[in-house]
Amino acid sequence: MSEFFSGRRETEALTDGEPVTDQLLDQVGEDAERDSQALADQVRRQEAEAAASEQLPVSGARPRSLLGDAWYELRHRPIFWVSSVVIVAVLAIAIFPNAFADVDETSSLTGGCNFDNYLQPPSSQFWFGTDQLGCDVYSLTIFGARPSLAVGLIASLLTVALGSAIGVIAGFYGGWIDAVLSRIVDIFFGLPLLLGGIVVLTAISFPSIWGVVFVLVVLGWVSAARLVRSTTIEAKGQDYVMAARALGASNSRIMWRHVLPNAIGPSIVVAVIGLGVYIGAEATFSYLGLGLQDPDFSWGTMISSAQEVFFQAPWTLLFPAGFLTLTILAFILMGDAVSEALDPKRQK
């Protein structure tokens, strides 16, 4: 899917930005190493001065950190608030669907669906109308939110975790480890998400959402890995890494405590955008009949079964499709806003 490429491209701009100094320094501060404390304080002062002189004008005594700046930027963007409201609302629906609808309405086993109500248009009784089994489309849409969001959340978390781990190892060690890992990344890159997913989902059958999650993670981790690899290479050349090394910190300590927190920033943006992309991908696979299987349902499977009656009863398709599109849009807008706010180039 082409969405992938944009996610990467928009965030690549971040990699030539400054490290997320504050995060690292908090990290260092938490370390109980007394030896490094003095040095860390010194580094903190220097970095803060450098940041203050380069970035926004200082307000008050304490200069804002990069994350503080990002938050400042975000707070002043209406798009951020609009997408937050949508995301919070959809999350509430996904976590507490029972507060919005009755689960019995979604199944014919519990008497919720009744053939007498075949394709009823929206009314005061059925807010979103009914489908060809006589089920209430509103209730289905509410209960379809959870699997859709669960796929997005789990897949993007795992993608970033796996991609970051491999990216940081490749970037940090360099040499033959990097060469081997980068070739593996190239190979995975040769498999497009939708086409690769179709083949794999034809041959595997995992229960519930796990087949789709598996495909998205296996085919999706490479973009996070490439991104983190390049930020790692940049981060490991910084002075604070040399300082830590001079103090005798081990490779793994430097890698996980010093380099990774600095290198992972851009992949947070990838994760946010990825959420939207993966929710769309789940819907696409489910639409093709390769995603969730009966009796599980999501917005994608609803759209899939609505297509046969779309011309007679457009509401069966338009309501789940509307929720789906709005959710994806909210995550993409959020990712967009976060990436612009985190981009230090904008602040000059």
Added chain:
Amino acid sequence: MGRYFVRRLLQMIPVFFGTTFLIYALMFALPGNPIDTLSRGKPRNPAYLQYIIDQFNLNDPFIVQYFKYIGGIFTGNFGKTFNNVSVIDIFMQRIPVTLQLAATAFVIELVLGIALGIWTALRKGGPFDHLSLLATLLLIATPIFVLGYVVQWLFGVKLGWLPPAGIQAGWPTSYILPGFVLASASFAFVLRLTRQSLLEVFGSDYVRAARAKGLPAWTILRKYSLRNSLIPIVTFLGADFAALMGGAVITEGIFNIPGIGQQLYQSIRLHESVVVVGLVTVLIVAYLIMNLLVDLLYGVLDPRIRYE
């Protein structure tokens, strides 16, 4: 130039083997019984199971299966359907329609995307710029099948401007609606990419120098800015081939266009796993070749890459 070509070709070999191995491993080396999954939705009679086993050589050790499959790719043997039609024949028969549709979409996204991208870059911050940024985000967020049904219903059925399905009206009439739907997301990306990379180039010193020399705006755009902005767009268009082929599965399904995509769409729904696996393999091989071609084109466009 020659050395660059040879190096790229050699780099392609491990990627080709790796990617095909990956597909195969993901399909057959995972826990679970592939025979069960591949015959999902089909009658479990011994003849059908035997057919699945034969098609994928499932009685051989895994690595032998893989090499038989690779051998098949090189000899154009991508398996046979249950009716003894070879998958490659289906592919050859249906690819012209898909290429026609993909080419239509490609022209739409390229011409409209670059033209509107240039326009928004020149009018940065104007009302049209803001509108187009919002509209492109909306296009990116709308799944292609949602857009497909809405467009088909609105322009094909309700307004009746264009045929809602099939290819009876021939090119271009029948291909306009599906072409637009297929192009939609990529169009949005091309627009944003063109705008973004043009804005970057507009800020560069040599463009400022050209302005200072008093060159006409059109010359600056054409000779100084566009060629440098083209590189990220060419990269995108290479990856776009996969998006177009993936999108064709859905678009051709919705608009009833008898190409590869529709065949895949139907085969997925009918659980014709051999056809699905065979056709997608052909498409992925085609995608790898496309990527190679784009890499080569890249070398032609930007001499810096050739001598890296």
